[in-house]
Amino acid sequence: MKKTGPVEIVKPKDLGEAIAFVRKGGMPLAGGTDAFVRIRKGFWDPPFLVYIGELPELREVEIREGGAEVGAAVTHAELLRSEVPRRLPIFRLVLEKLGAPAIREMGTIGGNVANASPAGDTLIPLYLLEARVNLVGPDGERSLAIEEFVLGPGKTALREGELIVSFWIPFPEGDPVPYFHKVGRRRALYIAVLSLGALLWLEGDVIREMRLALGAVAPTVVRPREVEAKLRGRRLSHEDLEPLCAELSAATSSITDIRGPDWYRREAAGRLLLGLLRLREA
Amino acid sequence: MKVVGKNVRKVDGIALVTGQPVFTLDVTPPGAVVGKILRSPHAHAEIVRIDTSKAEELPGVLCILHHGNVPRTPYTTAGQGWPEPSPYDSFLFDRKVRFVGDRVAAVAATSEEIADEALRLIEVEYRQLPAVLVPEEAIGPGAPVIHDEEESRGIHDPQHNVAAAIDIRVGDIERGFTESDVVVETTCEFPYVQHVPLESHCVVAYLDEEDRLVIRSATQVPFHVRRIVARALGVPLSRIRVIKPRIGGGFGTKQEIILEDVAAALALRTRRPVVMKYSRAEEFVAARTRHPMKIRIKLGAKRDGTIHAIEMDVLSNTGAYGTHSLTVLSNVGSKTLPLYNKAPHLWFHGKAVYTNLPVAGAYRGYGATQGYFALEVAVDELAEKLGMDPLKLRLANHIRAGETSPIFEKIGEGRAGKAQVVKSCALEECIREGAKRIGWKEKHGKKTSEGRWVHGVGMALSMQGSGITDIDMAAATIVMNEDGSFRLLVGATDLGTGSDTILAQIAAETLGVAVEAISVYSSDTDFTPFDTGAYASSTTYVSGGAVLRAAQEARRRILEVAAAILGEPPESLDLEEGHAVSRGTGKKVPLSEVGHRAMYVTDQRHIIATASFVAPESPPPFAAFFAEVAVDVETGVVRVVKFVAAADCGMPINPALAEGQLEGAIVQGIGHTLYEELLFSPRGRVRNPNLFDYRIPTAADVPDIEVVLIPSDEPTGPYGAKSIGEIGINGPAPAIANAIYDAIGVRLYRIPFTPERVLKALHGKSMG
16 A cells, blocks of 8 residues: 655644645644544645644634534534533534544544545534534635535535634524434444434424434435424324334435445434434433 | 462563563664565466566665565465474465465565565566455366465365365264254354454564574464474574564464564575564455354254254365465364264364465464354254253253263364363353353343343353364473572463463462562573464463473472471472471471572582473363343344353463453454454455454443353363463354344344344345
8 A cells, every 4th residue: 555644744823824825735734633544544645734723713612692613623522521512412412422532632623524524423413503614715704504515525615725714503592402323333433334413392292393414324414304394293203203214214325335335324324213212211 | 379370460561561672573673674565466366577676776675585586385374283284385475476465575675665665666467367256166166276386285175276174974964863853054154354463463583693593573383483484495493593572462363474484584685684564454464364154054953952963064265375274174163063062963074265365364263263153053043943941952962071072083183183081161150150140041032122222142152172182282491590589481472361470370389489489481492492382272271281390390309409408308398488398397498598509509400490291182161151232223233231251261370361361352252243354345355454444342342241260170281270262252253143133033144243234134135
């Protein structure tokens, strides 16, 4: 196997210099949990790396009116320890399943999103909460909905010279019940074979409103809005959910890879819906 | 017992945990260069032309070896005793490549980067040959012949790709099944799995000041390395010295000579120290694996549950070379069939076949692991068909102390075996104790649900051996210092198992001193006596037997000197707490005085004793395994909730270390059962040669494991001991398979039990 590296790493003194470096062809580096592995394995050969992991603008977690602003270089562990999971408990469910402690201490939310893996764990809450991605580049700032930002496996709407600065995560109305189920063979350090996240607004056991996000079953994380719509008004019961399993399966466009065959993802995705019944027990 | 049977701390523990430079590559000789191997991109091809001129021009490249410039001597890479039971079908470098990753050439260069660049500059023209990746096709008509070279020796049927074959009959199998009231037949499949030792294969080879070849290697078999490298390179054995430092795990893969021969050849050619190390990817592709197998098993039983006839039909895939092909195949039967010795009618037959896939070899369990998966799943099915509790069926049929099996005599190490009566067996107590701890009576057949998780319990039995009868020999030397301390020199190969510690305990017990009074050194072919090596569950029993004898002899000599000092007959003296003590008068003399007198004062001599021990038989350890699993019926994910192993390893010399062996083997077995499998592309390339895609259990995946040692007293073992290193790995696959059946009523016959396999089994064949 061809190895690449050693690779030069530059440390910009501020955001402006970081953008200038990136414009010159440098690739952003934050936690390095993915970048270094890919470089070492020879899958990636960047001209040089721009270390953005300590830029103050990218490091803040701020709770504001109506939402949270989370810097792109905030690590998963920092986010887990912040105020955010208390206001948005779906983040706790997801981040506790992400990698293992060492990965969580180094890896960042911006890196996870920029990788644009359909199995990226942090994408699930960002899709569910309809987060926006704040970007800055040579032409100034702009902001995109997460679903507009992620285009496909490894593909994003980032333009040349642009960096992710932060995420704006709006607080949802009311107090939705969070749900997350990540399927994999192991209990730690695993990439999801598939995953399902949900937010449910319940009245008794009736679903008033709900959002679903499926991971690792399509080129991007999927919000099956038709299934969401059909779930409104249904009870949290086996009889009410079971008929929609097949529809949820149909919302996937899985591939076969080393972690599992397509039919399994399709089939299991539908069945994951029944997992919501556990919320009734709780 | 003062020292034996106690949880003495590992003698090398402090050095290991404080990071002392104790491993093979921790110290590099000055002027060392790096060796690297060019590997085949094709599963089966002839090397038409190899041009190394561009690579040789690269500054820093010292030497390139390939089939055109090395001796062509057939040998086996299997580090086994003599006569070597594996075929001589390997060459240092060959004109042909037989799997993706096979050796093509090797480079020595002044840096790793230059060596890598040199590998890229070697031009090789291949003529691709049809490859065969499926064992059934390899022995079918028209299959390409993988070993068509003239020089190979000992291949059973090279024209049909059969490396080894076996056919053993006891009684009349046809009659056996006709006389049986109930017959079950099932086929189980074991895939390619890898050892994944923390430390990959690595070696340093250099010429010493007298021009002798020194090989410091992460090996389980230093003496076999010396013999095999001598053969492969045509160097006199007397000119080779092999040093085994601390080892970072082996599990059988380091019973193979796969790097020492190349490093030695490069060192001889360049006259520079050569350092070589497998990358993790090479470890997956070009080290060794367990033999993948398909085992068809048929059991016949009487209505009362007496097992009456057993047929086992094995198709073993040895990959591109036949290392351990015959002996692993033999062990599938020889280590399993004696367990159910009530059956008078047995037929054990099978083949180990070549394919153009990575090379299988020795792996902890050594065929027994594959055999027990099939046997113990079949026994579970038999119990169901008989309407019997599988625990009772096993109790009714398993071997007891004082009993024998014709298999002991029929199957040996690549030849006939030797009759043997089991002298110690606490299996019945193991079964009862394990059943109690898992809650068998309360749980079996009464699956419970917790939401989507359905729980079930399953069990399996196993036996193994302790060394290889009449073949495994170990020697040990005990040297007394003048201060009353000792040096223990053993060829036995501690590879992380703790064998240095238990051997010190055996010596200390015999010499009446604390373990701290014994310095253990293992192993160095120049300075320690011979030992076949760390494999076949032999160290405690065989090497321990040698240490016991050497210590007894040293003791006799010490007592002679002490008797002269005390003026009493040696027969009246004991060794206790560092003293020779008279039983009659209570008079005593410290060993320091004995040592000093012997060395400097009167009738001077150095108190040294060397003794050998050859396994007179192979007393089996026994174990009963119980698993409780939870199956997620929505996703097919299986979790082991609790795993209980009750084992009889004779009298454990160091219970904590014995339990550690059992626990480690169980975790490795759970890895096989739920996670691990090498995957191949249609052209035979390994698709997951890394720990990202080939998953082994993490600490978070280790379930609640409860191990309990039920002692028995083995009269032929040192202080009653038998082995414990391998047996634990035989339990998880069948126990978990049977537990899954108990939970969801579906049988799974192919490991690993991945979520998709479980889901497919649960919801029928409509999927996928």
